[in-house]
Amino acid sequence: xxxxxxxxxxxxxxxxxxxxxxxxxxxxxxxxxxxxxxxxxxxxxxxxxxxxxxxxxxxxxxxxxxxxxxxxxxxxxxxxxxxxxxxxxxxxxxxxxxxxxxxxxxxxxxxxxxxxxxxxxxxxxxxxxxxxxxxxxxxxxxxxxxxxxxxxxxxxxxxxxxxxxxxxxxxxxxxxxxx
Amino acid sequence: xxxxxxxxxxxxxxxxxxxxxxxxxxxxxxxxxxxxxxxxxxxxxxxxxxxxxxxxxxxxxxxxxxxxxxxxxxxxxxxxxxxxxxxxxxxxxxxxxxxxxxxxxxxxxxxxxxxxxxxxxxxxxxxxxxxxxxxxxxxxxxxxxxxxxxxxxxxxxxxxxxxxxxxxxxxxxxxxxxx
Numbered sequence: 001x002x003x004x005x006x007x008x009x010x011x012x013x014x015x016x017x018x019x020x021x022x023x024x025x026x027x028x029x030x031x032x033x034x035x036x037x038x039x040x041x042x043x044x045x046x047x048x049x050x051x052x053x054x055x056x057x058x059x060x061x062x063x064x065x066x067x068x069x070x071x072x073x074x075x076x077x078x079x080x081x082x083x084x085x086x087x088x089x090x091x092x093x094x095x096x097x098x099x100x101x102x103x104x105x106x107x108x109x110x111x112x113x114x115x116x117x118x119x120x121x122x123x124x125x126x127x128x129x130x131x132x133x134x135x136x137x138x139x140x141x142x143x144x145x146x147x148x149x150x151x152x153x154x155x156x157x158x159x160x161x162x163x164x165x166x167x168x169x170x171x172x173x174x175x176x177x178x179x
Numbered sequence: 180x181x182x183x184x185x186x187x188x189x190x191x192x193x194x195x196x197x198x199x200x201x202x203x204x205x206x207x208x209x210x211x212x213x214x215x216x217x218x219x220x221x222x223x224x225x226x227x228x229x230x231x232x233x234x235x236x237x238x239x240x241x242x243x244x245x246x247x248x249x250x251x252x253x254x255x256x257x258x259x260x261x262x263x264x265x266x267x268x269x270x271x272x273x274x275x276x277x278x279x280x281x282x283x284x285x286x287x288x289x290x291x292x293x294x295x296x297x298x299x300x301x302x303x304x305x306x307x308x309x310x311x312x313x314x315x316x317x318x319x320x321x322x323x324x325x326x327x328x329x330x331x332x333x334x335x336x337x338x339x340x341x342x343x344x345x346x347x348x349x350x351x352x353x354x355x356x357x358x
Contacts, residue, residue, distance in 0.1 A: 003340055007206045011333070018201035022193050022326075027186045127343040137340035138348070144334040145350040147201075151327035154190070158323075161182055161316035164306040169317070171324040174353060 003118055003133040008140050013105055015143040016098035019046060019150070024091055031090045035156045042150045046093045047081035049146060053100035055080060057139045058107050064122030064132055065111075072123040108136075182297055182312040187319050192284055194322040195277035198225060198329070203270055210269045214335045221329045225272045226260035228325060232279035234259060236318045237286050243301030243311055244290075251302040287315075 023031050023042055034041040040048065056076050063073055085093060113120075118133035155171040166172045202210050202221055213220040219227065235255050242252055264272060292299075297312035334350040345351045 001339055004206075004208070007208050010205050011209060014201050014205065018197050021200045022197035026189055026193065027183075029183070029186050030190060124343070127347075130342060130344070134340065134342035134344060137337045137342075138344040141334050141337045141341050141344070141348050141350065144330045144337075145348045148327050148330035148334070148350040148353065151323045151330065155320050155323040155327070158316045158320045160180055161312065162320050163309060163313035163316075164303070165309070165313060165317040165320070168306075169320050169324045171320065171327040174327065 002115060003137050005113065005118075005136070008136055009105060009108065011140045012101065012143065015049075015147070016094070016101050018147070019049075020094045020098065022150070024094055026090070029157060030154055033153075033157050035153055040149070040153065042153055043090050043093060044081060044085065045146050045150055045153070046090065046097055047085035047088075048078075049143070050093065050097045050100050051081040051084060052076070052142065053097065053104055057135075058104045060122070060135055061108070061111070061132065064120060064130075064135060065117075067122070069121050069123045069129060072125040075125050181294060182316050184292065184297075184315070187315055188284060188287065190319045191280065191322065194228075194326070195273070195280050197326070198228075199273045199277065201329070203273055205269070208336060209333055212332070212336050214332055219328070219332065221332055222269050222272060223260060223264065224325050224329055224332070225269065225276055226264035226267075227257075228322070229272065229276045229279050230260040230263060231255070231321065232276065232283055236314075237283045239301070239314055240287070240290070240311065243299060243309075243314065244296075246301070248300050248302045248308060251304040254304050 023046070031042045034044070055074075060073050063071070088096070113132060113136075118131065118136075120132045121129050122132070122135070124130045152171050152174045155169065159166065159172055162169060162172070202225070210221045213223070234253075239252050242250070267275070292311060292315075297310065297315075299311045300308050301311070301314070303309045331350050331353045334348065338345065338351055341348060341351070
């Protein structure tokens with residue numbers, strides 16, 4: 001099974017709008033609360049998506065095409081969003097993510113990798129050899145992992161309010177595997 | 180902790196738009212595929228949300244206020260969407276859900292239950308006594324459980340394409356507790 005670039009882009013270009021429709025203007029009860037401790041709120045998840053856009057996806061695509069397996073990707077800082085989010089509201093963070101995504105996809109479309117390039121190899125600092133196709137598929141799946149997380153974190157805020165219905169609501173059973 | 184009706188409505192009114200932004204116009208690879216067997220595709224999940232809108236949420240609110248604990252809610256048919264979805268594309272199903280939700284929320288706003296009414300009791304056919312506040316919280320959490328499921332079902336389509344990254348993607352580890 002090979003990656004269909006147009007299908008991947010179709011999803012990547014919709015994520016910012018979907019998060020915007022879901023989160024913009026929502027009370028802070030929904031966007032600012034987390035699952036306890038140092039876990040992430042929807043606001044922080046949007047900040048993380050922007051941080052990944054800046055330092056992870058297209059930078060790694062270019063790194064892979066330039067260096068192949070000879071030089072691993074620089075590691076990704078999973079907490080890198082914290083500084084960049086300071087003082088920004090959810091609306092500003094959503095707009096930032098949308099603009100960054102648009103620019104990334106312009107770059108990807110310009111590059112327009114074909115099926116041979118999808119097999120090009122790079123070196124992940126902990127996973128070892130990966131292909132360009134796997135990197136692009138992971139970009140899309142990473143959007144979905146965080147959409148999945150946003151839904152779970154929001155549902156967590158209602159865990160007591162739903163009373164006995166909790167056991168019928170799958171999201172309340174989700175063990176937090178997506179962070 | 181009591182339910183803030185305006186916060187609940189704020190989420191309920193955003194779900195159709197968020198699903199529309201995510202799914203409308205996406206290739207059938209994303210919207211029509213499921214997790215195998217008789218599991219649900221995103222298209223079927225949208226159909227299910229419409230079915231719940233027609234037969235579950237506001238009908239149960241009215242039932243609870245009319246009958247209290249004296250008469251259980253009619254059971255909800257979790258497969259009831261199958262007939263109503265036949266021959267409809269994802270765009271039509273999304274529009275249908277949005278229109279039904281708008282009408283439901285008009286009815287809820289007209290009813291405008293206060294904090295005393297949130298404690299009114301009804302009888303769930305298998306869970307027993309529930310309150311109006313719990314029913315309304317469950318309506319919102321049900322949106323989130325299915326958004327969580329949509330993200331998981333879509334990610335499933337890329338489970339092989341992401342290669343070794345799978346272990347870093349929480350959504351790929353989700354055991355399908357939300358159906």
